[in-house]
Amino acid sequence: MPTEMRESEQQPAEPLDQLLEYGRGNGYQLDWLRKRETWGNELHPDMEHGGLRLQDAEVGPFGEVPDVSDNETGRPRGALRREDAPRVGSYRVKSKSEIWMRNAAALYEEALTRQWSSATDVPWETLKPLPDDIERAECELATFLSDVEFVAGDVPGRWISDTSPDFFEPRMFLVSQIMDEARHLDVFRKRALANGGGLMQQSRAFAGGFGSSIDNARDFTEMSVRLHISGEGLILSVFRMGERMAYNDAEKEIYRLCGSDESRHVAFGVMHLRYLAEAEPERKEEIHCLLDEVEAGLAIGEGTSSQNLLTRVGSTGSSLAVLLGAGNIEEGEKLAQAMRQRQIKEYIQRVKVSGFGERFENGRSGPVLMKYVAG
Amino acid sequence: MAHTFPSVEWFQALADIANGDDDLKKFGTLDATVVFKVAEQHYSVTFDILQARDVHESSADDALEADFVIELSPEKWQGMIDDIQTNGRAGRDWTLNTLDMIDDEPIHKNLGQDGFAADKFHRYGPTLQRFMDNSSQLETEFAGAAVTT
Numbered sequence: 130m131p132t133e134m135r136e137s138e139q140q141p142a143e144p145l146d147q148l149l150e151y152g153r154g155n156g157y158q159l160d161w162l163r164k165r166e167t168w169g170n171e172l173h174p175d176m177e178h179g180g181l182r183l184q185d186a187e188v189g190p191f192g193e194v195p196d197v198s199d200n201e202t203g204r205p206r207g208a209l210r211r212e213d214a215p216r217v218g219s220y221r222v223k224s225k226s227e228i229w230m231r232n233a234a235a236l237y238e239e240a241l242t243r244q245w246s247s248a249t250d251v252p253w254e255t256l257k258p259l260p261d262d263i264e265r266a267e268c269e270l271a272t273f274l275s276d277v278e279f280v281a282g283d284v285p286g287r288w289i290s291d292t293s294p295d296f297f298e299p300r301m302f303l304v305s306q307i308m309d310e311a312r313h314l315d316v317f318r319k320r321a322l323a324n325g326g327g328l329m330q331q332s333r334a335f336a337g338g339f340g341s342s343i344d345n346a347r348d349f350t351e352m353s354v355r356l357h358i359s360g361e362g363l364i365l366s367v368f369r370m371g372e373r374m375a376y377n378d379a380e381k382e383i384y385r386l387c388g389s390d391e392s393r394h395v396a397f398g399v400m401h402l403r404y405l406a407e408a409e410p411e412r413k414e415e416i417h418c419l420l421d422e423v424e425a426g427l428a429i430g431e432g433t434s435s436q437n438l439l440t441r442v443g444s445t446g447s448s449l450a451v452l453l454g455a456g457n458i459e460e461g462e463k464l465a466q467a468m469r470q471r472q473i474k475e476y477i478q479r480v481k482v483s484g485f486g487e488r489f490e491n492g493r494s495g496p497v498l499m500k501y502v503a504g
Numbered sequence: 505m506a507h508t509f510p511s512v513e514w515f516q517a518l519a520d521i522a523n524g525d526d527d528l529k530k531f532g533t534l535d536a537t538v539v540f541k542v543a544e545q546h547y548s549v550t551f552d553i554l555q556a557r558d559v560h561e562s563s564a565d566d567a568l569e570a571d572f573v574i575e576l577s578p579e580k581w582q583g584m585i586d587d588i589q590t591n592g593r594a595g596r597d598w599t600l601n602t603l604d605m606i607d608d609e610p611i612h613k614n615l616g617q618d619g620f621a622a623d624k625f626h627r628y629g630p631t632l633q634r635f636m637d638n639s640s641q642l643e644t645e646f647a648g649a650a651v652t653t
């Protein structure tokens with residue numbers, strides 16, 4: 130404890146020297162007892178303002194994030210090296226700009242305080258029997274969302290162990306995201322089964338390879354654009370619209386809580402892309418090319434290759450129309466159309482905040498996308 | 505005692521309820537200054553971890569510093585509060601989130617174009633909705649209207 134050490138500092142150095150000498154003469158390695166330069170720099174938790182947060186511990190050498198990490202041994206950032214440490218990590222993500230963002234520690238802390246339980250925080254008792262068409266649509270959508278959330282947890286998981294421990298803040302955020310996605314998977318699975326319907330057929334969009342297009346990303350930023358900016362952004366719009374198509378307080382709470390989680394994940398992607406754009410502007414054209422590809426998939430009604438999973442074709446899109454229209458599919462389709470339009474608008478806003486808004490002004494963004502928004 | 509909407513007293517009463525509401529706190533911590541805009545009036549509430557503090561009427565310039573501004577027409581504010589009074593919580597057409605979705609423009613925005621701050625509207629959604637739903641506990645009368653809920 131620092132308090133104890135302050136007491137020891139008041140003592141003459143001689144006893145420590147004697148102890149070290151004793152150790153050398155009797156086979157003990159006690160050099161680690163020597164104080165580091167950081168000794169005595171206490172942290173002062175403000176319990177009225179969030180306690181001792183991760184960002185509060187980013188001080189001195191412990192807060193210094195290298196632009197390029199040579200840490201191959203899993204050494205905690207700021208800890209002293211051991212020359213004999215084995216190279217346990219073969220980290221692909223070694224450059225700060227590849228994964229970094231401002232506010233990662235704050236987002237991680239936010240994630241910790243906003244965990245919830247699908248077992249007890251959803252008022253399942255409000256779930257009542259629904260008309261058959263509505264219940265089947267609920268089950269179809271829940272099947273789709275359970276499928277989506279499996280991918281959304283699986284993909285970032287691959288990148289955690291590939292990232293240098295010097296960039297532990299985004300790593301830990303991704304760990305929290307995986308917990309969130311596991312909870313989303315389980316809550317939609319429970320919803321599908323809770324009223325006696327059960328899981329329906331896997332979405333055509335997934336069977337058509339949407340998930341694998343994210344999973345095949347060769348670079349963290351590419352994965353993040355496909356997953357956080359595009360995929361999760363689109364799902365966030367569904368969760369947000371979910372309150373409108375909820376038939377009871379249980380469903381309303383599910384969508385609301387999932388939306389809160391999902392918006393954190395989207396914020397991670399936006400803030401990472403923004404950092405990359407500022408730190409390595411020479412990579413902007415590469416990212417624009419990636420966004421070209423993403424936007425081609427966002428265009429509506431482009432068949433099984435569409436990244437917009439809510440195209441009107443397919444069971445997922447039509448299940449939304451049934452739910453939004455309370456069985457009146459024509460009315461529901463109008464609302465679904467408005468939702469798709471909002472999805473694209475929100476995507477555009479995210480890309481602008483990320484630092485790539487010029488594509489919507491210089492004609493780079495596809496005419497189909499722009500026409501859709503205008504429409 | 506009836507509280508007039510909009511007024512500092514009304515938002516302060518809501519903040520007082522929030523500060524004693526364990527069900528609101530379970531949604532997690534916050535770090536945001538939110539301005540509620542009603543016609544040309546601005547009311548600022550700072551959500552600091554688990555407390556709603558510093559409720560005051562602010563200026564349009566102050567709103568530039570807020571994480572986000574929630575703006576509705578007086579009629580929609582009244583519609584929302586009436587619905588909350590009737591149902592004990594906002595029905596599906598009257599949640600902050602739904603109102604943000606259904607019109608051409610969202611009801612929330614960061615006036616300084618700070619997307620990270622504006623996104624707090626979504627990230628703190630369950631807490632903000634609970635904050636507003638607690639108005640079911642307030643006897644409310646609307647300024648300039650005879651309507652009392």
